[in-house]
Amino acid sequence: MKELIEYVLAALIIVSFIPIFDVIVTDFSTTNPPIIESSTLLYMSSGIRDVLNNISSQGNFTPQITDIAKAISSRLNLSREIGYNVRIVSSGISKVNVQDNNVQVYTTSPGKLTVCVVYDDLSYSNYTLDNPTTTLPNGTFLYTITTSRTNIIAVSAILETGVARYIGYWVSENIYEVYAYNVNNKITIAVPDTVPQPNYYTVSGSEAINAVLIYYTQGQFYNYSIVTGNFIVNLTWFQSGSNYYIGYGYYKQYLSRYVATYYDQATINGITYRLHRLQNYVEKDTHYIEYEYYAGSLATLYDIIVETSSHSFDIQYPIYNLVFIFLRDADGKIYYAIIYPHELLIGEPTPSNWVTYETTYTARIGMVNYDIIITVWRRFQG
Numbered sequence: 001m002k003e004l005i006e007y008v009l010a011a012l013i014i015v016s017f018i019p020i021f022d023v024i025v026t027d028f029s030t031t032n033p034p035i036i037e038s039s040t041l042l043y044m045s046s047g048i049r050d051v052l053n054n055i056s057s058q059g060n061f062t063p064q065i066t067d068i069a070k071a072i073s074s075r076l077n078l079s080r081e082i083g084y085n086v087r088i089v090s091s092g093i094s095k096v097n098v099q100d101n102n103v104q105v106y107t108t109s110p111g112k113l114t115v116c117v118v119y120d121d122l123s124y125s126n127y128t129l130d131n132p133t134t135t136l137p138n139g140t141f142l143y144t145i146t147t148s149r150t151n152i153i154a155v156s157a158i159l160e161t162g163v164a165r166y167i168g169y170w171v172s173e174n175i176y177e178v179y180a181y182n183v184n185n186k187i188t189i190a191v192p193d194t195v196p197q198p199n200y201y202t203v204s205g206s207e208a209i210n211a212v213l214i215y216y217t218q219g220q221f222y223n224y225s226i227v228t229g230n231f232i233v234n235l236t237w238f239q240s241g242s243n244y245y246i247g248y249g250y251y252k253q254y255l256s257r258y259v260a261t262y263y264d265q266a267t268i269n270g271i272t273y274r275l276h277r278l279q280n281y282v283e284k285d286t287h288y289i290e291y292e293y294y295a296g297s298l299a300t301l302y303d304i305i306v307e308t309s310s311h312s313f314d315i316q317y318p319i320y321n322l323v324f325i326f327l328r329d330a331d332g333k334i335y336y337a338i339i340y341p342h343e344l345l346i347g348e349p350t351p352s353n354w355v356t357y358e359t360t361y362t363a364r365i366g367m368v369n370y371d372i373i374i375t376v377w378r379r380f381q382g
Helices: 002-014 020-029 038-057 068-076
Strands: 082-089 093-099 102-107 112-119 124-129 141-146 152-160 165-171 179-183 186-192 201-203 206-217 220-224 227-241 244-268 271-294 297-314 322-328 334-338 343-347 357-365 368-378
Touching: 038 068, 038 082, 038 357, 038 368, 068 343, 093 152, 102 112, 102 152, 102 165, 112 141, 112 206, 112 220, 112 322, 124 141, 124 220, 152 206, 152 322, 165 334, 165 368, 179 271, 186 322, 201 244, 206 271, 227 271, 244 297
Parallel strands: 093 165
Antiparallel strands: 082 343, 082 368, 093 102, 102 141, 112 124, 112 152, 152 165, 179 186, 186 271, 201 206, 206 220, 206 244, 206 322, 227 244, 244 271, 271 297, 322 334, 357 368
């Protein structure tokens, strides 16, 4: 407004014979496009880059939980005259589509594509295509995969171009989105009250649901889920007769699995979230055992559990290459959290019919490349 008043006063001095009413009306109806200086755009790009790097390194790349727009505004400390929004997109993958057992991935660049297909039993398959299946007339590259199963609930695709790594997703409407973020350097899963609430198992006296973690490394997807095994602690043999031996001792049996354990709830922006710690839960049973070995044949005479123990270990941030977290409750409902989003929109909607300025830069956030498109405008445009 100060600039407007100064402009009007200057006009009155120069053309004092024009009625003041005409000058003011003319100023409002033919205002020159308000300019955003290049230094302002550079300052905003640098500040937004810092905020995004900080938030992603802390594991809080989750706008539903973390107010990224507020963090950016606080960092930039902009005048109220400046409006902006930020679009963050892993642009190398434009779309992932699933139809029955066919998976189609559309990309803007060629490269090596690795695809993780997740099924409704939370098993998964890896597919790797070194080259596109075809190139469409508009220049888009299409990769096509045909799976042996149709019960697909989610797909993650990672494109390696040699200079960048892009990520894209497809997720079934029959599973429910939840959110992963960092609380005191521990992975927390937040289930909003806008989706059906989980029916828990009881795990070591706590309410919990089973978890599967899918991560990407060295060009392949892998998972953390259930692991079992056993090992001998101590075993002693003695001969009881001709060709007859008795063995006795102890062995340990373990079960390792991942769970999301409920511990609290919080209300954020009017939505109540049930909060869960992501944990590795390990059960160990110590067995006393006796064997009989006679004439080349081994038999178990006695096997009893003499001690049971369990331990939970909180999963710590950062997990650089984590892509998906899946949860399955006691009723079979499936929930999912995406760690690296394909696209985020932060800030205000771009106003129509206003002069806007746009600047774009690329950044590596964690293990994924993103285009950061910043749109800026001056408010109060006539």
